[in-house]
Amino acid sequence: SPQEIPPPDHVVVHEGPQVWRVVFLKDVVDGGVKKGMRVLAEVEYHPASGEAGILRIMTPPRPASSLTTAFARALQEAVRSAAARGGIRAPYEEAVTREADGAFSIYLRSSPAEGGTAQFGGDMLVRVASTGRQTISLEPLHAETTAIPAAPRRPGEPTLHVHPSGDLPAPTDVAQVLRDPALAPHLVLTPRFVFRIDAEGRVTYLGPRQPPGPAASGGAR
Numbered sequence: 001s002p003q004e005i006p007p008p009d010h011v012v013v014h015e016g017p018q019v020w021r022v023v024f025l026k027d028v029v030d031g032g033v034k035k036g037m038r039v040l041a042e043v044e045y046h047p048a049s050g051e052a053g054i055l056r057i058m059t060p061p062r063p064a065s066s067l068t069t070a071f072a073r074a075l076q077e078a079v080r081s082a083a084a085r086g087g088i089r090a091p092y093e094e095a096v097t098r099e100a101d102g103a104f105s106i107y108l109r110s111s112p113a114e115g116g117t118a119q120f121g122g123d124m125l126v127r128v129a130s131t132g133r134q135t136i137s138l139e140p141l142h143a144e145t146t147a148i149p150a151a152p153r154r155p156g157e158p159t160l161h162v163h164p165s166g167d168l169p170a171p172t173d174v175a176q177v178l179r180d181p182a183l184a185p186h187l188v189l190t191p192r193f194v195f196r197i198d199a200e201g202r203v204t205y206l207g208p209r210q211p212p213g214p215a216a217s218g219g220a221r
Helices: 066-085 171-181
Strands: 010-015 022-032 033-046 054-063 091-097 104-110 117-121 123-127 133-138 148-150 159-162 187-189 191-198 202-208
Touching: 010 066, 010 091, 022 066, 066 104, 066 123, 066 133, 104 171, 117 171, 123 191, 148 159, 171 187, 171 191
Parallel strands: 159 187
Antiparallel strands: 010 022, 022 033, 033 054, 091 104, 104 123, 117 148, 123 133, 187 191, 191 202
């Protein structure tokens, strides 16, 4: 935008089926005490085309809605808890969903350490109370990180990674394949079962795992 806005303290993206609404927020501080959040600007983003609309600057900044504020607070609390626990690198890729009971589920994932690779792992799920101010639980989703090189493969040749624990693929596994369909078909080997994720994110149970497992296209480290 040719018009400048103050650096935002938070950015919240409300994802719709066709249009995302990106909200830039600023904390209001009075005498060292936070008094809430105000909207500096908003813009629509169209994920299908990768195009953004016109940045709408709020003059003066208006109070943020309770929903937007709750999402921003929940994400802030999740990042704080993840940093305190350690185990994955910041900055994080973030996704926040609100559950039926009002609590938040926040997925945090570090970026691949190596260029030209896709990463499975380096992620965790943080559950935050409906107020957005208290962490309920924090769960690492993978015990290991698997980097899969972005190398050409024969048609139909799968990529794969291994879960040392748990019986099911993680939601972040499906998200990674949806983001990079070239990884499909992707196999997830849990201690007892084998699953396949296709380019559309469909998960298929292939049966019990028979040792030794198939050779991996990417290695765990």
